[in-house]
Amino acid sequence: MAPRPQTKVVSKTAKPIKSAAKPTKPTPVAAPAMPQQPATCGCTSSGCGGGLMACMCSMVKACPLGKQLVTRSFWAAAVVAFLVVFATDWLLHARLLVTEYQATSAFWRTGADVRHGLIFLTQALTALVYAAIILGMGHAFRWWGAAVCGLLAASPAALTSVALYATMPFAAATIPLAWAAGSLGQGVLAGLAICAVLRLSRAPQGQACGCGPSCGCGS
Numbered sequence: 001m002a003p004r005p006q007t008k009v010v011s012k013t014a015k016p017i018k019s020a021a022k023p024t025k026p027t028p029v030a031a032p033a034m035p036q037q038p039a040t041c042g043c044t045s046s047g048c049g050g051g052l053m054a055c056m057c058s059m060v061k062a063c064p065l066g067k068q069l070v071t072r073s074f075w076a077a078a079v080v081a082f083l084v085v086f087a088t089d090w091l092l093h094a095r096l097l098v099t100e101y102q103a104t105s106a107f108w109r110t111g112a113d114v115r116h117g118l119i120f121l122t123q124a125l126t127a128l129v130y131a132a133i134i135l136g137m138g139h140a141f142r143w144w145g146a147a148v149c150g151l152l153a154a155s156p157a158a159l160t161s162v163a164l165y166a167t168m169p170f171a172a173a174t175i176p177l178a179w180a181a182g183s184l185g186q187g188v189l190a191g192l193a194i195c196a197v198l199r200l201s202r203a204p205q206g207q208a209c210g211c212g213p214s215c216g217c218g219s
Contacts, residue, residue: 088185131194134194147195149191162180
């Protein structure tokens with residue numbers, strides 16, 4: 001028999017498959033969340049977008065004492081304080097000290113020359129100061145606290161009245177002392193009147209006037 005031809009077995013080694021490494025896409029990194037700034041009544045860094053009144057509200061609220069100036073309680077207290085100031089001034093100057101004023105008529109203007117408009121303006125400003133100090137000191141809802149705060153608010157006016165005795169040629173200290181006592185009594189009465197109104201109305205001191213809670217002025 002003829003020998004069989006030997007067949008060569010060729011083993012083919014598998015070539016490694018080159019996988020094209022595709023560049024991985026960077027995962028987007030979320031930007032850090034910006035802290036939410038409290039509302040400022042329309043005031044932004046670029047200007048007042050909420051109008052003039054909203055911007056004034058924001059600036060006033062930035063001051064601790066100014067927080068009291070945009071509340072209904074403040075304006076109610078200011079009206080009550082004005083009534084007290086007007087009544088006590090009228091009682092003191094138009095009734096109790098008439099004789100003393102007539103005896104020292106060379107010091108004063110005549111009745112026709114009195115600047116009544118300026119007097120009303122000073123009384124209104126005094127009432128605003130009383131309301132701001134009494135509410136700002138934080139004791140307006142307590143009888144004793146409101147009275148003491150009113151007394152402290154009136155102390156500068158009382159001391160000024162006493163100091164006038166050293167500079168003006170009064171024959172006696174009756175008028176300056178009466179002015180000082182009247183100022184102190186006026187402050188105490190203004191404090192008690194403000195306390196009474198707040199207690200009767202139960203008006204929250206933090207409720208804003210003219211600004212809603214959405215603009216940051218409601219607290």
